[in-house]
Amino acid sequence: MKYPNPLRQGSTIAVTAFSSGIAKEHQPRFDLIKQHLESQGFNVVVGGCLYGQLKHVSAPIEQRLEELMAFLLDDEIDAIYPPWGGELAMELLPLIDFAKLEHVRPKWILGFSDISTIAAVFTSKLRWATGHCSNLMDLVPEATDPLTSNTLNHLATPLGESFSQRASGSYASQWPDIANYPASGISPDTSSNWKWLVKPESGLAVEGRLIGGCWDTLLHLFETEYLDLAALSRDYPEGVLLYLENAEMSPTDVSRTLLSMKFKGVFKHINGLLLGRSAVPEPTDEEALTYYDAIQNGLANIGIPVIYDMDIGHLPPNLTLINGALARVKLDETGTIWQALS
Template structure:
């Protein structure tokens, strides 16, 4: 694993929207989080592909690819953040000069949703540790929940260090409207409980498993699996902990995505699976619920499948480092994950 250098005061953070950009109505929120980065002590470099959004993207593909390459190759940059995800980051994968990137300094890349497209590709192609976690537009200083407020603490740790996170107490069921309140924080109202899907494993009580982390948004990763851009093969045949979260898939699509991964052998070298809270709510029009779809696809696996985890579109988010060695522990009252940067 190639771990980027720890972030510290004075680190340069580049901002580019390689997927969806930020429309004018949300520029006040963008200015809040960019200023908060400066208050944290970072030097902020704002890219040109950022403050517009047309047909799901911030700029033409050539411009987005060029700016991302520029930032990836700039040795003075320590981290690259996008405001949020979107729909179209996959179109950049064949546009990046992967051979050139083999020789540049690793940088932290952070985010979730469509950001995970780039996170996984960089991890798979270059061996860099990348960070699945809170998106920039959510990282205001007034967001004080234990998971979100510590993101930059975790990214400031040196290789060989470790950190532990426990499940959130509450999650956000309805997104804040940043156009109305640029300084809004999460509205954390719903109780959090990590659950074990597999009945036989559940009855054993304490659940623990370990492995190297890899995963992201299921909507994207179901299509990338097996390609050069999502190929979770650990060194020395170490097991993986795979994690996924559903952004937009209906229950039947959710089932097909997970079943398809299983049929392709995605879980054969996994010690366990983490599934984030499902952002698609159950409704009376669909006879299958999200949990039923999950059970039909993965309920027969002989490894732990832990779901309703703090991953994805219903904040807050765990900070998950792709490539880190992780240990998950689930008791009757608490879920936790410990990651070691080795």
């Protein structure tokens, strides 16, 4: 696994929206975050693909591709941190020159949602470690919950060392009004705990190399050249831990997706499955299929451990998960995840 340099004072973070951009009303929050990063000693380079949301993207595909490749090829850049995700990052994948990137220094690709569509692919194709974590636009000084506030601290972990995180205990049921209150952090208001859907045959932990992200987009990439879990499991005898989070899929969508994953043999290549909280409201009809029904029906008999309701995804806060890191997830009275950059 190829780890980018740890992020620390003097590191350069490039900002480009290779999926959705920010609107004018988000400018005060972005300025606040940029100043906060610079006060911590980071250099921040802002690209031209940042503003706007024309047809779901920040800029035409050619411009987004050119800027992303320029940052990836620039060894003065240490991390690429979009403001947040979006919808159409996937359209960049066939245009990225992965062969050229084989010869450059790895950079962190950071964030969640549609950012993971790119980040997970870079781990699969290039063996670059990448980060699934709080988005750039979450990192205001008032974001004081431990998972969000420690994001950059975890990304400063040196090669060969490790860090751990504990389950949050509560999550925010809605995002703050960042247009009217640019400095606001999340307000966790709902109790939460990690849960076993399927326990291991022995013990209360699962181990393997992490990879994953937004279920809604990665479902289209499984067992393609872009997300080859079979190859990862061959290359890393310690095995693979796949993590996924549902942003918008209905329970029936989840059921179909799980069947598709079975048809493709996804579960044969992983040691365990880690599921984040589902951001989709449950149906009000008592006889309707629920998200829990869908995962229970689809995952109860696949032969691997499954944890759900983890701090991953669109109901924050978010764990910092390093794609490619060796991880151990333990769930007894509470949940703990340990990651080694090895």
